[in-house]
Amino acid sequence: MIRVRTADGLKAIAVARVRGEAGLQSVASGWLRMSDALKRVFSGSGDIAVSADPSSVSGYSAVAGSAVITTNAVTATPTNGSSPYTYAWTFVSSDGGSWIAKSPTSATTKFTCSGVAAGVDYTATFLCTATDSTGGTGTVEVQATASNLGNLYL
Incomplete structure (x- = not known):
């Protein structure tokens, strides 16, 4: 589960989405570049x-x-x-x-x-x-x- 800090505190995210030309799209996984490697920080395809x-x-x-x-x-x-x-x-x-x-x-x-x-x-x-x-x-x-x-x- 991913938690995001908002003005109201930490919120859990069940599905990650990005807005593209076709509207909101589910994100299958998210990665962060660390000093030594890429680290997966989110895994889940969203709505199937x-x-x-x-x-x-x-x-x-x-x-x-x-x-x-x-x-x-x-x-x-x-x-x-x-x-x-x-x-x-x-x-x-x-x-x-x-x-x-x-x-x-x-x-x-x-x-x-x-x-x-x-x-x-x-x-x-x-x-x-x-x-x-x-x-x-x-x-x-x-x-x-x-x-x-x-x-x-x-």
Whole structure:
């Protein structure tokens, strides 16, 4: 954490920004030149925005019994950070079934729900956390739906 002395005393800074032609820009790191070397005095990329495409996904089955259903793929895309990025897809909540992210550490993943009875739809929420090379993070939520249409031929 950086502290800056103002007229009101020391203030903690969570995000460093500079004003440029495009407006305020987050600063990934700050350095001071000392007599013998450069010293890092700030590390953190500031605000990372993460979007998901698509923002919701779904998968279908048509079996009389219990089904295991995999959704179509979703891709998380971070901006305003410093690459490379790491990704963590985590389960948040659902109204039923047993859900997992198939590629929980990739930008692109699908979700699988097991235990979907005939005629039942389950919906889940997953959270993707993207972390940049300086430790800055951003998140996006994605809705997933698994539907077992029952003994119906698609």
